[in-house]
Amino acid sequence: xxxxxxxxxxxxxxxxxxxxxxxxxxxxxxxxxxxxxxxxxxxxxxxxxxxxxxxxxxxxxxxxxxxxxxxxxxxxxxxxxxxxxxxxxxxxxxxxxxxxxxxxxxxxxxxxxxxxxxxxxxxxxxxxxxxxxxxxxxxxxxxxxxxxxxxxxxxxxxxxxxxxxxxxxxxxxxxxxxxxxxxxxxxxxxxxxxxxxxxxxxxxxxxxxxxxxxxxxxxxxxxxxxxxxxxxxxxxxxxxxxxxxxxxxxxxxxxxxxxxxxxxxxxxxxxxxxxxxxxxxxxxxxxxxxxxxxxxxxxxxxxxxxxxxxxxxxxxxxxxxxxxxxxxxxxxxxxxxxxxxxxxxxxxxxxxxxxxxxxxxxxxxxxxxxxxxxxxxxxxxxxxxxxxxxxxxxxxxxxxxxxxx
Numbered sequence: 001x002x003x004x005x006x007x008x009x010x011x012x013x014x015x016x017x018x019x020x021x022x023x024x025x026x027x028x029x030x031x032x033x034x035x036x037x038x039x040x041x042x043x044x045x046x047x048x049x050x051x052x053x054x055x056x057x058x059x060x061x062x063x064x065x066x067x068x069x070x071x072x073x074x075x076x077x078x079x080x081x082x083x084x085x086x087x088x089x090x091x092x093x094x095x096x097x098x099x100x101x102x103x104x105x106x107x108x109x110x111x112x113x114x115x116x117x118x119x120x121x122x123x124x125x126x127x128x129x130x131x132x133x134x135x136x137x138x139x140x141x142x143x144x145x146x147x148x149x150x151x152x153x154x155x156x157x158x159x160x161x162x163x164x165x166x167x168x169x170x171x172x173x174x175x176x177x178x179x180x181x182x183x184x185x186x187x188x189x190x191x192x193x194x195x196x197x198x199x200x201x202x203x204x205x206x207x208x209x210x211x212x213x214x215x216x217x218x219x220x221x222x223x224x225x226x227x228x229x230x231x232x233x234x235x236x237x238x239x240x241x242x243x244x245x246x247x248x249x250x251x252x253x254x255x256x257x258x259x260x261x262x263x264x265x266x267x268x269x270x271x272x273x274x275x276x277x278x279x280x281x282x283x284x285x286x287x288x289x290x291x292x293x294x295x296x297x298x299x300x301x302x303x304x305x306x307x308x309x310x311x312x313x314x315x316x317x318x319x320x321x322x323x324x325x326x327x328x329x330x331x332x333x334x335x336x337x338x339x340x341x342x343x344x345x346x347x348x349x350x351x352x353x354x355x356x357x358x359x360x361x362x363x364x365x366x367x368x369x370x371x372x373x374x375x376x377x378x379x380x381x382x383x384x385x386x387x388x389x390x391x392x393x394x395x396x397x398x399x400x401x402x403x404x405x
Contacts, residue, residue, distance in 0.1 A: 096180065096181045096182050096183055096207055096210075096212075097163070097181045098178050098179065098180055098181070098204065099172070099178065099179040099181060100178060100179075101179070102123075102172065102174075102179050103162035103163075103172075104162075105150050105159055105162070106150070106159075107123070107148045107149070107150060108148075108149050108150055108151040108288075108291075108292050109148070109149040109151075110146075110148050110149075111140070111141075111145075111146060111147050111148070111149065112146050113141075113144040113145060113146045113397060113400070114144075115144035115397060115400035115403050116144055116145050116146040116403065117403055117404075118145065118195070118196075118199075118403070119174075120145070120173045120174060120175065120203065121146075121148075121173070121174035122140070122145060122146070122147035122148070122171055122172070122173050122174075123147065123148045123149075123150060123171065123172040123173075124136060124137070124140070124147050124148070124149050124150070124169055124170075124171050125150045125152055125159060125160055125168050125169060125170040125171070125172075126149060126150070126151065126152060126168050126169050127151070127152055127154050127168055127283075127287070128151060128283065128286045128287030128288075129282075129283045129286055129287065129367045129368070130168055130169070130367060131262050131265060131363065131364040131367040131368075132168070132169055132185035132262075133168055133169040133185070133367075134363040134364065134366045134367040135185045135186075135189065135257075135359070135360050135363030135364060136169045136171065136185050136188050136189060136363070137363065138359045138360075138362055138363035138366065138390075138394050139189045139192065139193070139356070139359050139363075140192075141394045141395065141397065142354065142359055142393060142394045142397065142398060142399040143192075143193075143196060143397070143399040143400060143402050143403065144397035144399065144400035144403055145192070147171075151287055151288070151289075151292045152168055153292075153293055153297060153301065154301055154305065155297075155300055155301050155304065155305065156297065163181065165181075165183045167183070167184075169183075169185055169188060170182070170183055171188050173203055175202075175203050175204055176204070178204075180203055180204050180207055182207060183226070184226050184229060186226075186229040186230055186254060186258060187210045187226045187229040189254075189356060189359075189360075190210070190228075190229055190230060190231060190232055190233075191203065191206050191207055191210065193232050193356060194206050194209075194232045194233040194234070196402045196403065197232065197233075197234060197237075197239060197402075198233075198234070198235060198237065201233065201235065206233055209228055209231075209233050210226050210227060210228050210229055211226075211227050211228075212224050212225065212226050212227070213225050213227060230251045230254050230255055231251070232247070246355075249349075249357075250349075250350070250355050250356055250357045252357075253337075253340075253349060253357035253360070253361070254356055254357050254360050257357070257360040257361055257364055258360075260333060261333050261337070261361065261364055262364050263316065263320040263322075264322070264326075264329055264330045264333050265330075265364070265367070265368055265373070266309065266312065266313045266316050267313045267314070267316050267317040267320075267322050267326040267329075268313075268326050268327060268329075268330050268368075268371075268373035269309075269313070269368050269371045269373050270306070270309040270310045270312070270313035271313065271326055271327075271373070272310070273306070273307070273310050275371070275372055275373075276306040276307070276309055276310040276313070277302070277303075277306045278371070278372065279306070279309075279368075279370075279371045280301070280302045280303075280305050280306040280309075281302060282370035282371060283302075284298060284301070284302055285370075286370065289301065327373070327376055327380075330373060330376075330377055331377065331380050331381050334377050334381040334383045335381050335382075337361055337383070338381065338382050338383055338386060341386060347386075347389060348386070348389070348390065349361075353393070353398065353399070354390050354393050354394075354398075354399075358390055359390070359394070361390075362387060362390040362391065362394065365377075365383075365387060366391070
């Protein structure tokens with residue numbers, strides 16, 4: 001296709017060049033002897049000066065036209081030669097890596113839950129206030145997993161140089177003498193919940209149910225997508241007390257958290273420069289950055305990060321079509337969730353106990369608990385009672401009974 005278009009472009013340029021040559025020939029004739037010759041149906045030249053002006057104008061128009069034509073043809077040719085195909089499928093079937101040895105990293109914190117009998121020895125690579133990391137922590141704490149935390153410097157990110165995956169959260173699980181890497185918060189949650197449901201599957205086998213595909217979007221950017229990341233692998237054995245409708249509803253709301261709710265956060269938390277700085281100062285306290293990073297690293301993250309996110313927050317507001325007053329968009333999302341919980345007629349979306357959608361909404365909101373935006377949401381919506389009920393369930397490991405099947 002590119003070759004055909006390039007051939008057409010060259011042919012057109014050749015024709016344009018021939019026209020320019022003929023125009024020059026006509027102009028020469030008119031200048032020397034034949035003042036009666038017409039140029040491209042122009043009026044009869046009355047004198048040499050008028051003829052010269054007309055010819056100069058013609059050359060200008062022809063020159064611009066040729067330049068535009070050649071430029072357009074070359075641009076099209078380069079685009080068709082360099083733009084990748086719409087779907088690469090380069091990584092079809094690829095699953096998260098299995099490491100023979102753990103990376104050489106320093107553990108920031110150890111969380112020990114007496115109820116954990118999995119023996120997985122989990123390590124979570126995180127930013128303390130990343131909403132996706134908070135989602136994973138909510139699930140780990142609710143079910144009573146023991147795990148180590150590695151706090152990642154959000155600017156320098158030395159702690160994840162060992163992996164090609166450059167986002168957090170990342171979880172490493174020690175399984176049968178190797179280390180199973182799991183990426184993406186929703187996939188991590190689905191895999192661990194599936195494992196608790198049926199230990200016989202084996203975590204490594206479960207991870208294979210979440211393959212990655214690569215593709216390019218409409219802008220030509222390479223994207224990776226983890227398939228089935230909201231699905232729990234029940235193997236046809238639905239847990240007692242759950243229905244297919246409840247499973248579909250849980251899955252729907254987990255996706256809503258990633259597609260809608262999480263996009264409310266940055267434009268609200270970084271609404272002004274003052275709020276952005278306040279947020280990053282709180283992030284430093286929660287993440288105990290003074291313990292894990294040098295002084296210059298900590299100040300770099302706080303001040304550079306706050307300024308950068310203030311700018312990014314404005315872009316995200318526009319990208320996700322938030323209202324002029326971004327707080328209203330946040331309130332709308334909270335009210336939408338609470339209205340849906342109320343329609344259930346139960347304490348939580350999951351009934352009398354939180355399910356994975358409750359934990360997902362809680363985890364995302366927990367990431368901004370110390371920010372002005374969260375306090376405003378408590379004052380202007382009814383989400384507070386539900387939020388603190390889930391928080392109590394998470395902190396008391398209320399889901400630990402799943403450890404025993």
